[in-house]
Amino acid sequence: ELFDLVKDTHHIAFLYVIVPVHPGEHNNVMNVIAAMSSYEKRYEPDSAVQLGGLSGDSYPAETARKYYNARTSKSIVFFEEEAEWGTNYTGILPLRTSDGAFFAELCIDVSVEEIHRTINTQMMVNLALILGLGILFMLGFMFWSNRRIVVPLQKLESSVAGFAAQSHGHHELTMEDPMIHTHNEIGSLAAAVMKMADDIRAYVKDIVTAQNETEKMRAVALEMTHLANKDSLTGVKNKTAYDIAVRQIEKELSEGETKIGVVVADLNGLKQINDVHGHEKGNIAIQKLCRILCDVYSHSPVFRIGGDEFVVLLKGKDYLNAEALAKDFHARVSALGGEPWESVSAALGYALADGSPYKTLFDRADQAMYAEKKRMKSRA
Numbered sequence: 001e002l003f004d005l006v007k008d009t010h011h012i013a014f015l016y017v018i019v020p021v022h023p024g025e026h027n028n029v030m031n032v033i034a035a036m037s038s039y040e041k042r043y044e045p046d047s048a049v050q051l052g053g054l055s056g057d058s059y060p061a062e063t064a065r066k067y068y069n070a071r072t073s074k075s076i077v078f079f080e081e082e083a084e085w086g087t088n089y090t091g092i093l094p095l096r097t098s099d100g101a102f103f104a105e106l107c108i109d110v111s112v113e114e115i116h117r118t119i120n121t122q123m124m125v126n127l128a129l130i131l132g133l134g135i136l137f138m139l140g141f142m143f144w145s146n147r148r149i150v151v152p153l154q155k156l157e158s159s160v161a162g163f164a165a166q167s168h169g170h171h172e173l174t175m176e177d178p179m180i181h182t183h184n185e186i187g188s189l190a191a192a193v194m195k196m197a198d199d200i201r202a203y204v205k206d207i208v209t210a211q212n213e214t215e216k217m218r219a220v221a222l223e224m225t226h227l228a229n230k231d232s233l234t235g236v237k238n239k240t241a242y243d244i245a246v247r248q249i250e251k252e253l254s255e256g257e258t259k260i261g262v263v264v265a266d267l268n269g270l271k272q273i274n275d276v277h278g279h280e281k282g283n284i285a286i287q288k289l290c291r292i293l294c295d296v297y298s299h300s301p302v303f304r305i306g307g308d309e310f311v312v313l314l315k316g317k318d319y320l321n322a323e324a325l326a327k328d329f330h331a332r333v334s335a336l337g338g339e340p341w342e343s344v345s346a347a348l349g350y351a352l353a354d355g356s357p358y359k360t361l362f363d364r365a366d367q368a369m370y371a372e373k374k375r376m377k378s379r380a
């Protein structure tokens with residue numbers, strides 16, 4: 001019954017116990033027992049094996065020799081053999097008594113095609129399991145990575161993009177906390193980025209503060225420079241500014257610039273105005289002369305280099321019209337009337353570049369001015 005049950009429940013061709021008699025041609029195997037399937041019991045009852053029955057010519061001599069030789073083996077013996085229904089794979093286990101004496105062989109025949117079919121079935125099952133597990137793992141990994149990596153990275157990207165957008169024209173940089181608490185490398189990266197954003201905000205704030213302070217200092221420096229170069233009484237440039245301008249003109253003259261001229265003007269009778277009418281009236285006279293010079297030489301800088309002495313550095317149109325402008329100056333001064341501090345008198349001389357150094361140019365203009373001052377005194 002056990003043999004029959006095994007045959008019914010397993011894909012095997014034969015399950016039997018035999019005793020190899022000899023390796024000859026006929027009656028070489030004695031049957032002990034053989035399993036019968038339910039089908040065989042019902043439809044092939046005559047195929048039942050009788051205990052002690054000899055095999056007759058069922059086993060060829062070559063096959064009988066394999067069974068016979070297997071008696072001495074201490075393990076299972078396997079061999080393949082072609083049968084009328086296909087290729088069989090046979091396994092033989094020698095049976096021994098407790099004292100080791102051989103008494104029979106437990107044998108099983110399985111169709112090689114059935115083996116291949118079982119192997120293929122198991123391969124397909126294993127492959128399906130592998131694919132199923134792979135898909136489950138992939139889906140699980142995608143879910144995990146989306147939750148732990150992709151979504152946190154998207155949040156971090158959004159926060160960084162918003163922070164970057166504020167960098168154009170904004171001094172108050174604020175990065176929105178992406179609220180990433182994954183406790184992994186992404187969380188560490190988010191914390192590092194937030195720290196970096198705080199450092200950048202503090203750095204930009206320091207830069208803006210320093211820039212504002214620099215602008216204030218530059219404005220103060222410009223104002224101080226302007227005041228340092230400005231004559232407080234007349235509002236024109238002073239001696240300091242004149243010295244700076246002279247250095248630039250000396251450079252231009254050394255480079256071959258020829259269209260440069262110098263005008264020297266000096267107020268007459270300033271001492272008498274100060275002595276008789278007071279220094280306040282004298283200051284009015286100086287301012288009067290300065291306004292005339294600025295009106296006449298409107299395209300050139302005017303400098304007050306002494307108490308009542310002025311210098312004009314001629315360039316451009318004023319250089320080209322130096323003689324006409326000198327006549328215009330004298331005409332305007334002569335047309336003045338009123339009190340002594342209003343009807344001022346002044347001498348003027350000018351010189352144009354001729355290849356000489358600036359000092360020579362200035363001396364020529366100064367000499368021309370003093371020559372005119374003498375003429376004016378002699379006429380008076």
